[in-house]
Amino acid sequence: MINFDVLNEFMDNDQELINDILEIFMAEHSNAHTEITTLYQQQDWDELFIKLHSLKGILASFGEEQAVELLQKLEQQVHNKIEPADTDIEQLGGQIETIIKQITDYIN
DSSP states (O other): OOOHHHHHHHTTTOHHHHHHHHHHHHHHHTTHHHHHHHHHHTTOHHHHHHHHHHHHHHHHHTTOOHHHHHHHHHHHHHHTTOOOOHHHHHHHHHHHHHHHHHHHHHHO
16 A cells, blocks of 8 residues: 555655646556556566565555565566466555546555
């Protein structure tokens, strides 16, 4: 879950800026769950690593901890050419969907 206290502090409580950043996130990452699942199924480890790494950095700046921890684990596995477990990919998908809903609710 996004920690809006951290996000507000990071963005100096600028609600317009926060909304803009969250809207950009949605435009670029609203399909992250599907993209990650597809890359995993295709065993496209290079692209999967890039996607995981990018998402990890963005969510960390939002104060999100749980998904970031899992993203770090998956990123390391992919980097080390270790195939992640299906359950971890599924768990990440659920966390991403929760974050997407949280952002949608916040923007609306």
